[in-house]
Amino acid sequence: MNYGYQRTIKKSFEDTDKLLRNALEDVGFGIITEINIKKTFKEKLNLEYPQFKILGACNPLLASQALNIQSEVSMLMPCNIVIWENEDSTVTISGVDVEQQLRVTDLEDLVQIGRDVNKMLKTAIDKI
Numbered sequence: 001m002n003y004g005y006q007r008t009i010k011k012s013f014e015d016t017d018k019l020l021r022n023a024l025e026d027v028g029f030g031i032i033t034e035i036n037i038k039k040t041f042k043e044k045l046n047l048e049y050p051q052f053k054i055l056g057a058c059n060p061l062l063a064s065q066a067l068n069i070q071s072e073v074s075m076l077m078p079c080n081i082v083i084w085e086n087e088d089s090t091v092t093i094s095g096v097d098v099e100q101q102l103r104v105t106d107l108e109d110l111v112q113i114g115r116d117v118n119k120m121l122k123t124a125i126d127k128i
Helices: 013-026 037-045 060-069 071-076 098-105 108-126
Strands: 004-009 030-036 052-058 079-085 091-096
Touching: 004 108, 013 030, 013 052, 013 079, 013 091, 013 108, 030 037, 037 052, 060 071, 060 108, 071 098, 079 108, 091 108, 098 108
Parallel strands: none
Antiparallel strands: 004 091, 030 052, 052 079, 079 091
């Protein structure tokens, strides 16, 4: 995968979810959106699906800096961090490569923010 950072760990889904939220908070991110795929697929499609969440993480200071450079960058926000339960009871954490995502803007100041965000997200994910 060349569009994100990924790590698989041997913890429960619930523990991983909690640890991830805490680790993100420690590096200055909050969760502003949450999509529970398992619940949504059950409600909307009557499908059984493993535990799977998409978390929209945001660092308000960096988001503000990015929006001050270009309002349209908001289409690429927030940063998605995804967690899912594997068949072997491990959990995969996957975070978007923000630098690569912001390259579409052709604005080096935004790409630099992406680099900074990547370092912070990788630090949070590696902490778990």
